[in-house]
Amino acid sequence: MLKPLMKERLIQKYSLDMGEVFFFENYLIIEVAEGICFNHEKATELSLLTNLHFGNRPFGYISHRINSYSLKPTDYMKIREVFPNLAVFVVVAYTTAQEISVKIERIFYHDKIMIFETLEMAVASVKKCLELETQEK
Template sequence: METPLPTTSKLLTEEDFGFAKFWFYPNFLVGEFADGADVSKEDSIGPITSIKRVYGATIPFIYISNRKNSYSMDPMGYKEIVDMFPNLMGMAIVSENKYRRMIATLEKMFIKKPIGVFHELDEAFEWATQNIQQLDK
């Protein structure tokens, strides 16, 4: 999993959990899961700990899910994880796959945060940057 990250923001850290890799920036986080991963709530402990360490409970951030691989995750567990972060300001979902983008539109029914769905990672970065900048106004 070597995703090119088209951004001018400074990379704070990157972490590889085997089943997923995460890139942390000042106000956004990019996650990419390994092909075929079956992610449980227990698997999420490592990434949750890292997110809390980097952003705490007050630094606003947007999560960018780069869905270039096929993986599975319990959707109810997913909502529980999202609810753990009051400073999560929105999500961007990136996929070239039409089916994965359709699933992303269903996620909007469960997650009460702004969600953008994109074909390209750079579009998601632009959307995330605009949304974070709106918070500063």
């Protein structure tokens, strides 16, 4: 469960079959439910919400991996189609197995996936990356 550690106001929380999704101004935090297989279909479902909240603006995606679930790594090849405005992708990993999983996911994602040990560090990094991207434009 998401701790009330954010200085920013939570815009919207969704409780979906795939898990909990928390939307902030420029990023989301997803906590995928235990035992779910997160695949292209679920990413597409999530993209409807990202389009609603972020429109064409760049956004950050934080995967807060507090539960054990599976991913379909080959679906990462399609992630850019599903989230065209995704500017930064971050994972909060709590175990060595999760870190190894992210390293495998990087092979299929074809872009940078940052790993952090705490949600606080992940949020700070996402905010900094989005700030830098805004300055570059």
